Amino acid sequence: MKNCRLSWALVVVLLIIVALFGYRFTVGNVQPSDDGRLAVMLTKDERNALLLEMRAWLQNSQSILSAVSKNDFETVIKTAKASGMDAEAGVPGALFRKLPVEMKALGFDTRKKFDDIAADAEKVKDGNRIVSKLSVAMNNCVACHATYRFVETAQ
Ligand code: HEC
Numbered sequence: 001m002k003n004c005r006l007s008w009a010l011v012v013v014l015l016i017i018v019a020l021f022g023y024r025f026t027v028g029n030v031q032p033s034d035d036g037r038l039a040v041m042l043t044k045d046e047r048n049a050l051l052l053e054m055r056a057w058l059q060n061s062q063s064i065l066s067a068v069s070k071n072d073f074e075t076v077i078k079t080a081k082a083s084g085m086d087a088e089a090g091v092p093g094a095l096f097r098k099l100p101v102e103m104k105a106l107g108f109d110t111r112k113k114f115d116d117i118a119a120d121a122e123k124v125k126d127g128n129r130i131v132s133k134l135s136v137a138m139n140n141c142v143a144c145h146a147t148y149r150f151v152e153t154a155q
Contacts, residue, residue: 027100056087064117
């Protein structure tokens with residue numbers, strides 16, 4: 001009987017720990033920002049790593065447009081893939097937990113849209129379709145920037 005009560009106590013403690021982790025994973029490490037957005041609090045290295053990814057996204061988007069204008073579909077496919085889900089593999093778990101769940105969803109959706117551009121360009125090779133799909137993907141860039149900023153905290 002005593003053992004049984006101890007096991008229940010253990011189950012409750014474990015559930016609380018799981019719930020706390022779940023909460024943290026959902027909400028992320030955010031604070032209100034005085035410009036009306038949400039500030040995602042990161043270390044200097046984490047912020048730099050994410051901003052580097054951002055610049056790669058911008059550069060790849062420009063490269064896709066430039067390649068489409070020359071009907072260079074091989075470059076479109078290669079560059080869109082480089083902005084897709086494969087690029088997500090390097091993100092460390094500790095950083096991932098600091099991002100709110102809506103932000104992660106928007107990020108994944110953007111990567112999936114780039115993978116879709118690559119797959120579509122491989123099949124159809126239609127410049128107008130690629131430009132149209134890229135413009136839809138870039139609505140995600142706009143939406144996320146309107147909602148979040150990255151703010152550096154002490155290490
Ligand atoms: C899931 C959210 C999210 C998405 C999607 C997103 N960004 Fe960002 N990006 C951010 C945040 C947050 C910042 C930091 C803004 C700030 O602190 O003011 C940022 C910053 C940037 C910067 C500045 C980089 C620097 O060195 O300062 C560029 C460029 C950029 N994003 C490009 C893009 C492009 C292009 C896309 C779409 C293809 C995109 N981003 C999609 C969240 C996102």
